[in-house]
Amino acid sequence: DAGVIQSPRHEVTEMGQEVTLRCKPISGHNSLFWYRQTMMRGLELLIYFNNNVPIDDSGMPEDRFSAKMPNASFSTLKIQPSEPRDSAVYFCASSQQEVNEKLFFGSGTQLSVL
Amino acid sequence: QQQVKQSPQSLIVQKGGISIINCAYENTAFDYFPWYQQFPGKGPALLIAIRPDVSEKKEGRFTISFNKSAKQFSLHIMDSQPGDSATYFCAASTGPGTYKYIFGTGTRLKVLA
Numbered sequence: 001d002a003g004v005i006q007s008p009r010h011e012v013t014e015m016g017q018e019v020t021l022r023c024k025p026i027s028g029h030n031s032l033f034w035y036r037q038t039m040m041r042g043l044e045l046l047i048y049f050n051n052n053v054p055i056d057d058s059g060m061p062e063d064r065f066s067a068k069m070p071n072a073s074f075s076t077l078k079i080q081p082s083e084p085r086d087s088a089v090y091f092c093a094s095s096q097q098e099v100n101e102k103l104f105f106g107s108g109t110q111l112s113v114l
Numbered sequence: 115q116q117q118v119k120q121s122p123q124s125l126i127v128q129k130g131g132i133s134i135i136n137c138a139y140e141n142t143a144f145d146y147f148p149w150y151q152q153f154p155g156k157g158p159a160l161l162i163a164i165r166p167d168v169s170e171k172k173e174g175r176f177t178i179s180f181n182k183s184a185k186q187f188s189l190h191i192m193d194s195q196p197g198d199s200a201t202y203f204c205a206a207s208t209g210p211g212t213y214k215y216i217f218g219t220g221t222r223l224k225v226l227a
Contacts, residue, residue: 004157031213043158043203043217055213091157101146101207103215105157 004106006092012112018080021109024073025094033103034067034077035091043091049075050097061086082113118206120218127225133191135221137204140185144206148215149178149189152201161202162189194225 005024013019025032034046047057049069057067064083069075079086089110093103119138127133137147148163164171164178164187171178177190191198204218 033213042219045214048213050213093157097213101148101163101212101215102160103150103158105159107155107157 004092004094004104006090006106006109008109009107010110010112012114013082014114015083016081017113018078019082019086019111019113021077021090021092021111023075023077023092023106025075025092026104027073029094029096029104030072031095031097032069032075033093033095034075035093035105037089037091037108046077046090079111082111084113087111087113118204118216118218120204120221122221123219124222125224127191127194127223129194129196129225129227131194131225133189133194133198133223133225135189135202135204135223136186137188137206137218138184138186139206139216141206141208141216142185143208144216146207146212147178147180147187148205148207149176150203150205150217152203152220154200158203191223194223196225196227199223199225 007022032049036044046059047067048055052069067077089108091105091108093105095103149161150158151161152158162173162176166182175192180187201220201222203220205215207215
């Protein structure tokens, strides 16, 4: 298996622009997570999907952030409009929760908002 | 109460030495404690994990020591190698089927050749 695939690897955009991050989880995994990593706050859970349904979005910073999972093999995290404080590394992770708790992380998207 | 406090923030160890990273928690409902290893440009990857029914778990050069009464757990890396240089995160969750992992802030380990 190719693991969790995220795109793009790097994104540089200007304040106010829309940003869309993409994730393909590992086939057969039924849980998907979006995390944000910063030096100050470490790894923060933004949203959790189980069987394509958003279960907990309490970590989403504000209404500018939205996430979707239209099917078991694809998820997006959108920021509109983007702000410089959104600059961070965004990770997608997947797992098969009923089997074990091991999270499989993608390589992340480094987002820079100028 | 949901925090997991990790120390030190950074650590430099000579090749062959022992690296020790500590974590502490408050929530007694936590019952799954994994450690994740992250190399630059990569996502974190599960290294080793422990449940509170045992006080120690060893996998190769990596050992987790768990002290339930003190609500502390630590990662020991024996015979540290330059290839171990990475950022290490401890985490905690409330058990099977849960999704909310609380991560520590990370320890950047550098092993000198």
